[in-house]
Amino acid sequence: MSATGIPERVGHLPPRKGEEGSSEAGYNFAYLDEGTKRMIRRAILKAIAVPGYQVPFASREMPMPYGWGTGGVQVTAAILGRADVLKVIDQGADDTTNAVSIRRFFARTSGVATTTRTTEATIIQTRHRIPETPLSEGQTLVYQVPIPEPLRFLEPRETETRQLHALAEYGAMHVKLYEDISRHGHIATTYAYPVEVAGRYVMDPSPTPKFDNPKMDDCPALQLFGAGRERRIYAVPPYTRVRSLDFEDHPFRVQEFTAPCALCGARGHYLDEVVTDDSGGRMYVCSDTDICETRVAEATR
Amino acid sequence: MSAPLLSAHGLSKAYGNRLACAGIDLDVTEGEVLAIVGESGSGKSTLLSLLAGELAPDSGHVRYRMRDGQTQDLADLGPAELRRLMRTDWGFVRQDARQGLRMAVSAGGNVGERLMGMGERHYGRIRGQALDWLGRVEIEAGRVDDPPSQFSGGMRQRLQIARNLVTGPRLVLMDEPTSGLDVSVQARLLDLIRRLSAELGLAVIIVTHDLAVARLLSHRIAVMRAGRVIETGLTDQVLDDPEHAYTQLLVSSVLAA
Numbered sequence: 150m151s152a153t154g155i156p157e158r159v160g161h162l163p164p165r166k167g168e169e170g171s172s173e174a175g176y177n178f179a180y181l182d183e184g185t186k187r188m189i190r191r192a193i194l195k196a197i198a199v200p201g202y203q204v205p206f207a208s209r210e211m212p213m214p215y216g217w218g219t220g221g222v223q224v225t226a227a228i229l230g231r232a233d234v235l236k237v238i239d240q241g242a243d244d245t246t247n248a249v250s251i252r253r254f255f256a257r258t259s260g261v262a263t264t265t266r267t268t269e270a271t272i273i274q275t276r277h278r279i280p281e282t283p284l285s286e287g288q289t290l291v292y293q294v295p296i297p298e299p300l301r302f303l304e305p306r307e308t309e310t311r312q313l314h315a316l317a318e319y320g321a322m323h324v325k326l327y328e329d330i331s332r333h334g335h336i337a338t339t340y341a342y343p344v345e346v347a348g349r350y351v352m353d354p355s356p357t358p359k360f361d362n363p364k365m366d367d368c369p370a371l372q373l374f375g376a377g378r379e380r381r382i383y384a385v386p387p388y389t390r391v392r393s394l395d396f397e398d399h400p401f402r403v404q405e406f407t408a409p410c411a412l413c414g415a416r417g418h419y420l421d422e423v424v425t426d427d428s429g430g431r432m433y434v435c436s437d438t439d440i441c442e443t444r445v446a447e448a449t450r
Numbered sequence: 451m452s453a454p455l456l457s458a459h460g461l462s463k464a465y466g467n468r469l470a471c472a473g474i475d476l477d478v479t480e481g482e483v484l485a486i487v488g489e490s491g492s493g494k495s496t497l498l499s500l501l502a503g504e505l506a507p508d509s510g511h512v513r514y515r516m517r518d519g520q521t522q523d524l525a526d527l528g529p530a531e532l533r534r535l536m537r538t539d540w541g542f543v544r545q546d547a548r549q550g551l552r553m554a555v556s557a558g559g560n561v562g563e564r565l566m567g568m569g570e571r572h573y574g575r576i577r578g579q580a581l582d583w584l585g586r587v588e589i590e591a592g593r594v595d596d597p598p599s600q601f602s603g604g605m606r607q608r609l610q611i612a613r614n615l616v617t618g619p620r621l622v623l624m625d626e627p628t629s630g631l632d633v634s635v636q637a638r639l640l641d642l643i644r645r646l647s648a649e650l651g652l653a654v655i656i657v658t659h660d661l662a663v664a665r666l667l668s669h670r671i672a673v674m675r676a677g678r679v680i681e682t683g684l685t686d687q688v689l690d691d692p693e694h695a696y697t698q699l700l701v702s703s704v705l706a707a
Binding site: 327 | 566577
C-alpha cells in the first residue's frame with residue numbers, strides 16, 4: 150500500500166502504452182484492472198474491520214493455476230503501490246519456483262522493486278511461513294490460503310459453517326484436537342492449527358506450521374489472507390490477539406528442534422530437512438533462507 | 451402437579467395444501483415418557499420437528515420451562531439461544547444414527563462434543579465423562595477411540611443416547627430409535643432407555659409406530675392419524691381399552707407372537 154493509502158490511479162481508464170512503472174505493455178499496473186482492485190480492497194477493509202471473519206469476494210482467474218497462490222496474488226495486486234518493495238517466499242524460501250515466479254510476475258506487471266530481505270520489504274507474500282525476523286509496523290504480510298474454513302473438517306455444509314461462525318459455536322473445533330490427543334497422546338496438528346482472533350472468530354492460519362502461530366499474536370504488521378479458489382479474504386489487523394486453541398491439560402506447544410541449523414547455527418528457527426545424498430544423509434537448515442544467508446554472511450565477514 | 455415442562459398448543463403445519471399437523475395440543479411433565487404413535491405419514495416426525503424448533507409451525511406455540519423456572523415460547527428465542535437449549539437441556543435421538551452422530555469422529559469425541567460445546571476445556575475430564583457414559587450405555591471402554599462407522603446398529607443408537615445425555619438434559623426427543631434393529635437388540639435398547647429415563651428423571655417424547663415399544667416405555671400415549679391427535683391417555687388404558695375406532699384397528703393389527 151502506498152504511504153497515503155490512496156490508490157495510485159482511480160477510475161477505469163485503460164493504461165497508456167509503455168506507462169512509467171509498468172514494464173509490461175498492455176497490462177494494467179499489477180495485472181488486475183482498477184475496478185477489480187477496488188472490489189478486492191473493499192473486501193480487505195471489511196476483513197480488517199471484522200478480524201478473522203471470512204469475507205467473500207469475486208475472485209478472478211489469474212494467469213496461474215489454483216493452488217499456486219491466486220488468492221494471495223490478488224490481494225497483493227490490490228494493495229501494491231509504486232513505492233512498495235515486494236518480497237515473496239514459499240516455505241520460507243525466496244528461491245523456490247512459486248516464490249520466483251510470483252516475484253517476477255509482479256516485477257513485470259508493476260515494475261515495483263523486489264527484495265529477498267525481510268527488513269527491506271513493505272509487502273511480503275508468503276505461502277507457508279512467517280519470516281523469523283520480527284515484522285514491524287507498516288509491513289503487510291499476505292498469505293496464500295488453500296482452505297480458509299477451519300470447521301470444514303467437521304462440517305461440510307457451507308450454510309452450516311456460516312451459522313456456526315455467526316453464533317460463535319466453536320465446540321466442534323475442539324473435537325478435532327480431542328481426536329488428535331486420543332489417537333496420538335498429544336495434539337498432533339502441526340500446521341493449519343486453528344486460532345481464535347480478537348476473542349471472537351476462529352480462523353484457519355493454513356497452511357503455516359503451528360511454529361509460527363505465536364508470531365501472529367500482537368504482530369505489528371498487517372496480516373491479510375487470500376483464498377482464490379474458495380473466494381475468501383480475511384485479516385488480522387496489527388496488534389491483535391491471536392490465541393491458539395488448546396486444552397487446559399494439553400496446552401498449545403510449538404515444534405522444538407534438537408539440533409541447530411546446519412548452515413548458520415541458529416537455534417529457535419523453524420528447520421527444513423534436506424536430503425543430501427542417496428545413502429540416507431540429511432541435514433536440517435533454516436526454512437527462512439533470508440535470515441540464514443544473512444547470518445552466514447555476518448559470520449564469514 | 452407442577453406446571454408442564456413442555457407444552458404445545460394448537461400446533462399446525464402444512465406442506466403446500468397437504469396438512470401434516472393440525473391443531474395439536476400436548477403437555478409433558480418432568481420424568482414423564484410420552485409416546486406418539488400412528489402409522490407412517492400420520493405426521494409424527496413433523497410434530498417432533500415442530501416441538502424441537504427445527505421447523506417453524508404455521509400456527510400454534512411451543513412453551514418450555516427453562517432451567518431458571520421461566521416458561522418461554524420457543525418462537526421468542528433467538529437462534530443462538532435455541533441451539534444452546536438443544537445441546538444442553540435437550541437431546542434428540544435420531545432414527546438414523548448417521549444424522550445424530552459424527553461418523554468419522556471417535557466414540558469418545560462424539561460423547562465429548564457437547565461438553566466442549568459448553569466450554570469444557572480439560573481433556574482428562576472430557577475423556578473421563580465419555581468413558582463413564584460409554585459404560586452406562588454398555589459400550590466397552592476399549593471402543594472409545596473407534597469411530598461409530600465401525601459400530602453395529604444397536605451400538606450406534608446407544609452411542610447416540612450417551613452423546614445426548616452427557617450434558618444432563620431434562621427433555622429427550624426420540625424418533626423411532628429402535629426401528630431397523632433386530633428384536634433382541636431392540637429389547638436391550640428399550641431396557642436401557644427405560645432404566646436411564648427413570649434414573650435421571652428424564653422427560654421423553656418418543657415417536658414410534660411400534661405399539662409394543664410404546665407399551666414398554668411410556669406412561670402416556672398420543673395416537674395420531676392424518677395430522678391429528680385422535681386419542682390420548684394413559685398407555686395401558688389406551689392400548690387395553692381403546693375408544694377411537696382407529697386406535698382399536700391399530701391395536702388389533704398387532705400380531706401376537
